[in-house]
Amino acid sequence: MPRIRIDYGSEPAQFGHLYIPPGTDGPVPVVMLIHGGYWSADFHLNLATTLGAELARRGVAAWNVEYRRVGAGGAWPETSADIEAALAATRTLLPEASPIPLDTGDVRLVGHSAGAQLALWVAGQRECPVRPSRVISQAGALDLASRAATRGGGAALEALFGVSYADDPQVYRDASPLHRVPTCVPTVCIHGSEDLQVPVAASRAYATAAGAAGDRVVLWEVPGEGHNAFLDRSTRSWDLTMKAVLDENPWLDEDPWFDEDPWAGS
Incomplete structure (x- = not known):
């Protein structure tokens, strides 16, 4: 799948890859992908490359972003600023670079692990110039x-x-999505029951708190799958991600299970 590199800042890690769906005149929604990896420079945006290409094949534009991480010019001030800038670019830089019109009023966020923390954090930023239409939290x-x-x-x-x-608990709370509800952004949390890196209890607690605060939120637990199942096209975590991103109202589905991939052959 062809991609367009776009720099949203002057630092080496301030860039992303834009994947455009083939055979369409647009306008199409934009899905911003935020990779995980402990906020560390040991992990890169290539974790979401396959997802970005597949989403473009299914008819939406995918904006797979890199950002400054620990060991790559970033700590929390730089990392959080980059996510805000990358989101703002969906309204400015991306339409200028895209060969087809983009629906900049429909920007969807997908984040995996640490990337999900960043996605829901930025969704809760009231002053952000771009309000996401939905967030999908993967593990x-x-x-x-x-x-x-x-x-x-x-x-x-x-x-x-x-x-x-112990020295500054407030900075942890300020960055923690659980302590920032409501976001007023519809959210789907997907989490494997066998996740050892980030236990499913984290998504359960968030969904409960967000729902109590008035947010539209649903949690889909995936039996038998772990933290990295979202990187594997053969898993239910992958299929449910497609459903959460592409369905019209996925947060209304409390029982999303299916016997086969409904997107097969699309």
Whole structure:
């Protein structure tokens, strides 16, 4: 699938790849992909390359973004600023670079793991110039404060925030989606029951809190699948991601299971 590189800033990590659906005149929705990987420079946007290409094949534009991470010019101030800038670019830079019209009023966010934390964090930014139409959280790290409090913060979180939870718990809460509801953005949380890196309890807690705060939210738990199932086209986590991104009202579906991929052959 052809892609267009777009720089949304002057730093090396401030860029993304735009995938355009073939054979359409547009306008088409834009799906912004935020990869995970502990907010660390050890992981890159290539984690979402296959997803971006597949979404474009199914008729939407995919904006797969890189951002400054720990070890690549970033800590929390830089990482969060880059996600805001990449989202803002869907209204400015992307339409200028795209060969077909984009529906900039319909920008959907998909984040995996740490990327889901970033997606729901930016969705809750009231001053952001682009309001997403939906968020899909894949195995989201959505409760950073509780995770830090019970696990001593962890090296990844301390490297991101530059301070331990014990010394500054508020910075962890401010970045934690669980403590930022309501976002007023419809959300689908998808989480494998066998996830060892980010237990499904994180998505359960978020969905409960968001729903109680008035958000439109649904949680789809995937039996027998783990944290990285979202990177594998053969899994139900992958199929449910397609459903969550492409269905008209996925958050209304409390029982999304199906015997075969409804998108097969599309």
